[in-house]
Amino acid sequence: MTTYTFVDTYVVAKRDLIHWVRQPVRVLSGLLYPIVSVLIFAFVFGSAMSVYGGGDYREFLLPGMLGQAVAFGTAATLMVVSLDADRGVTDRFRASPMSQTGVVAGRSIADLVNSFIEIVVLVLCGLAIGWRWHTGVGGLLAAVGLLLWLRFALIWVGIYFGLALKPEAAQASWMLLFPLTMFANTFVSPELMPGWLRIVAEWNPLSSTVAACRELFGNPGVGGDSWAAQHALLLAVAWPLLLIAVFWPLSVRAYRDLSR
Amino acid sequence: MGHAVLAEGLRKSFAKKPALDGIDLAVPAGTVCGLLGPNGAGKTTAVRILSTLLKLDGGRAEVAGFDVVRDAVQVRHRVGLNGQQSTVDDVLTGRENLVMWGRLYHLSRKVAEQRADELLAQFGLTDAADKRAKAYSGGMRRRLDLASSFIMAPQVMFLDEPTTGLDPRNRGEVWREVKRLVAAGTTVLLTTQYLDEADQLADQIVVLDTGKVVADGPPDQLKSKLGGDRIEVVVRDADDLPTTARLLGPAAEVDPDNYRVSVAVDDRVAALTRVTRALADAGVEAEDIALRRPTLDEVFLALTGHRAA
Numbered sequence: 315m316t317t318y319t320f321v322d323t324y325v326v327a328k329r330d331l332i333h334w335v336r337q338p339v340r341v342l343s344g345l346l347y348p349i350v351s352v353l354i355f356a357f358v359f360g361s362a363m364s365v366y367g368g369g370d371y372r373e374f375l376l377p378g379m380l381g382q383a384v385a386f387g388t389a390a391t392l393m394v395v396s397l398d399a400d401r402g403v404t405d406r407f408r409a410s411p412m413s414q415t416g417v418v419a420g421r422s423i424a425d426l427v428n429s430f431i432e433i434v435v436l437v438l439c440g441l442a443i444g445w446r447w448h449t450g451v452g453g454l455l456a457a458v459g460l461l462l463w464l465r466f467a468l469i470w471v472g473i474y475f476g477l478a479l480k481p482e483a484a485q486a487s488w489m490l491l492f493p494l495t496m497f498a499n500t501f502v503s504p505e506l507m508p509g510w511l512r513i514v515a516e517w518n519p520l521s522s523t524v525a526a527c528r529e530l531f532g533n534p535g536v537g538g539d540s541w542a543a544q545h546a547l548l549l550a551v552a553w554p555l556l557l558i559a560v561f562w563p564l565s566v567r568a569y570r571d572l573s574r
Numbered sequence: 575m576g577h578a579v580l581a582e583g584l585r586k587s588f589a590k591k592p593a594l595d596g597i598d599l600a601v602p603a604g605t606v607c608g609l610l611g612p613n614g615a616g617k618t619t620a621v622r623i624l625s626t627l628l629k630l631d632g633g634r635a636e637v638a639g640f641d642v643v644r645d646a647v648q649v650r651h652r653v654g655l656n657g658q659q660s661t662v663d664d665v666l667t668g669r670e671n672l673v674m675w676g677r678l679y680h681l682s683r684k685v686a687e688q689r690a691d692e693l694l695a696q697f698g699l700t701d702a703a704d705k706r707a708k709a710y711s712g713g714m715r716r717r718l719d720l721a722s723s724f725i726m727a728p729q730v731m732f733l734d735e736p737t738t739g740l741d742p743r744n745r746g747e748v749w750r751e752v753k754r755l756v757a758a759g760t761t762v763l764l765t766t767q768y769l770d771e772a773d774q775l776a777d778q779i780v781v782l783d784t785g786k787v788v789a790d791g792p793p794d795q796l797k798s799k800l801g802g803d804r805i806e807v808v809v810r811d812a813d814d815l816p817t818t819a820r821l822l823g824p825a826a827e828v829d830p831d832n833y834r835v836s837v838a839v840d841d842r843v844a845a846l847t848r849v850t851r852a853l854a855d856a857g858v859e860a861e862d863i864a865l866r867r868p869t870l871d872e873v874f875l876a877l878t879g880h881r882a883a
Contacts, residue, residue, distance in 0.1 A: 318680050321677060321680065322678060325674055325677045325678055326678075329663065329666070329674060332665060332666065332670075333665045336665050336706075337665065400659070401659050401660055401661060401662075402657040402658070402659035402660060402661040403661045403663070405622075405627055405655070405657055405659070405661075406655060406657070406661045406675075407678070408626070408627055409625045409626060409627055409650055409653065409655040410650060410655075410675075410678055410679060411647075411650050411651045411679065411680060412678045412679075412680075571629065572627075
């Protein structure tokens with residue numbers, strides 16, 4: 315690592331953020347989706363939903379929405395990485411003296427900033443529909459920290475699959491990502507699901523982060539019968555760590571051996 | 575004089591199919607080497623290995639004096655690369671694209687901006703400098719992409735089919751830029767499917783066919799391998815083609831689509847006089863009579879037994 319790593323990181327992050335700022339349609343659709351889903355789940359489905367163990371559904375809903383937004387970020391990372399690799403950009407990066415850490419660090423900073431803004435917007439939406447957190451600033455910050463921690467882990471998942479997939483295939487990742495965010499405790503308590511799906515939902519890494527957020531916010535729907543649900547905070551730290559441990563080396567290898 | 579690019583027995587297979595089947599390359603510093611061959615000959619694979627993007631399966635290669643595997647980082651500091659795929663960032667303006675690459679090549683902001691302006695001027699993009707690249711035409715994008723590879727004057731520059739898709743004027747611009755680079759001391763390895771491009775730019779032409787070197791030498795030497803000059807007669811009337819062919823002798827080749835008959839000759843001017851007189855005597859009206867050296871297309875055909883794709 316050299317002093318240039320910082321310059322490289324800065325230049326790459328700036329490029330990605332400029333992309334975001336200059337494509338207002340992308341920004342809008344990125345923000346609109348979570349806002350619209352909050353409205354749909356709060357006002358359309360919300361009246362028919364009940365929280366396992368009791369409590370207000372909107373209070374239950376918002377941590378789930380935050381988790382889903384963070385998980386959807388994977389698709390954004392995947393798409394950008396795949397497009398860069400498909401054009402010659404990644405090759406040029408690799409054949410240039412710039413540090414490889416810079417490429418990834420810049421990517422991570424840009425993605426984390428994007429996700430942070432999404433989280434802020436969702437939190438504001440939540441406050442507008444009556445969601446509250448009950449644990450002071452510390453609880454709020456800890457929960458946001460855990461969300462970004464998961465997002466950081468998913469950046470590596472996105473980089474790996476972005477390098478492995480062509481952009482056309484990368485676009486289809488939504489179809490997989492969407493159910494993965496639903497087979498979780500995001501919108502409905504796993505306790506209300508059929509047996510096999512319940513196990514999937516309980517052990518879904520996203521469920522751990524969402525459950526941990528509920529706990530840290532003081533929202534309903536905390537706990538459950540499973541070990542995973544009872545150790546949500548621990549798993550919300552451990553799951554991303556495991557994802558990073560798997561996908562970091564995979565991504566580094568894919569980047570080094572990229573040949574398309 | 576040392577070699578800027580030196581490769582011995584380069585091998586690379588994709589899914590057990592050899593893309594490079596033991597090629598040797600020796601490019602003296604400060605010269606241009608044209609890597610010529612049809613699609614699938616292994617040109618791009620060779621460039622990707624030499625620019626450290628691809629691992630080799632066998633053999634060894636040195637670029638700018640450093641081993642491409644062991645000292646990949648050192649190599650990257652000394653080479654430039656322009657691939658076939660565009661690296662132009664649509665969302666950024668032309669100037670921002672160049673400044674970004676300048677910064678990534680570790681120029682200070684000020685120097686990167688200066689260099690960007692110079693290159694924009696050289697490639698005729700000054701007027702479009704502050705427009706987003708999205709609004710650029712195909713040729714402008716290609717020029718911007720090339721300009722970004724010329725930010726640094728690297729010791730060794732790899733250009734993979736630099737003029738594919740450019741119109742003749744812009745091709746000329748790129749050729750001029752390559753010559754300028756070489757004059758400043760850069761060694762250039764360029765791949766091309768255009769034989770006239772290799773002829774124009776290269777001091778040395780290496781012809782690749784299905785992963786093997788089938789010829790290596792200066793353009794003139796390759797041409798003379800074909801055995802000298804040819805006379806070409808273009809007739810006005812297609813009906814005259816058989817007569818003309820008969821007059822030019824048994825070795826004459828007829829190209830009916832272009833009303834052309836040609837034959838190899840070794841006594842140049844005497845042959846020209848003889849053919850002109852014979853045509854006049856036979857009452858054949860010639861549109862054009864030319865004496866010329868073989869094109870690289872013909873060299874390729876002679877070397878590989880099939881036409882360049």
